[in-house]
Amino acid sequence: MPVKINKPTIVKAAGNKPKVIEEYIGRLNSGSEKLSIARMQSPGGWREPGQKPEFDEYTLVLKGVLRVKSLKGILDVHAGEAVIAHAGEWVQYSTPGGGGAEYVAVCMPAFSPYTVHRDGMIEDTQEIIC
Numbered sequence: 407m408p409v410k411i412n413k414p415t416i417v418k419a420a421g422n423k424p425k426v427i428e429e430y431i432g433r434l435n436s437g438s439e440k441l442s443i444a445r446m447q448s449p450g451g452w453r454e455p456g457q458k459p460e461f462d463e464y465t466l467v468l469k470g471v472l473r474v475k476s477l478k479g480i481l482d483v484h485a486g487e488a489v490i491a492h493a494g495e496w497v498q499y500s501t502p503g504g505g506g507a508e509y510v511a512v513c514m515p516a517f518s519p520y521t522v523h524r525d526g527m528i529e530d531t532q533e534i535i536c
Contacts, residue, residue, distance in 0.1 A: 414445070419448075457523055467485050
């Protein structure tokens with residue numbers, strides 16, 4: 407039988423400003439290790455540490471602009487657009503615009519603080535973000 411998810415788990419995000427993360431499917435809310443799905447709401451001027459995760463991350467921007475920085479350049483992803491960050495690729499997410507952004511992130515396999523590999527952070531103290 408299908409499993410209904412009644413509400414997300416709110417998780418604390420890494421970054422220089424408060425960001426709301428609602429995990430609907432993933433290790434915390436549904437016990438899924440295959441993938442995670444979370445809705446993100448980040449304020450203008452938010453920026454998180456760079457990361458080199460062991461998972462692919464698929465992001466669909468619903469409102470605003472999400473900036474994705476990689477070693478090969480910078481992409482501004484607008485509402486109605488999506489971006490794929492591949493496992494093993496260094497990326498840094500931010501919302502430089504004044505209005506911030508709302509987006510959905512899907513990670514395969516599911517996000518784990520032990521596989522995200524954020525810049526300058528000790529693995530066992532990282533916070534959940536996807």
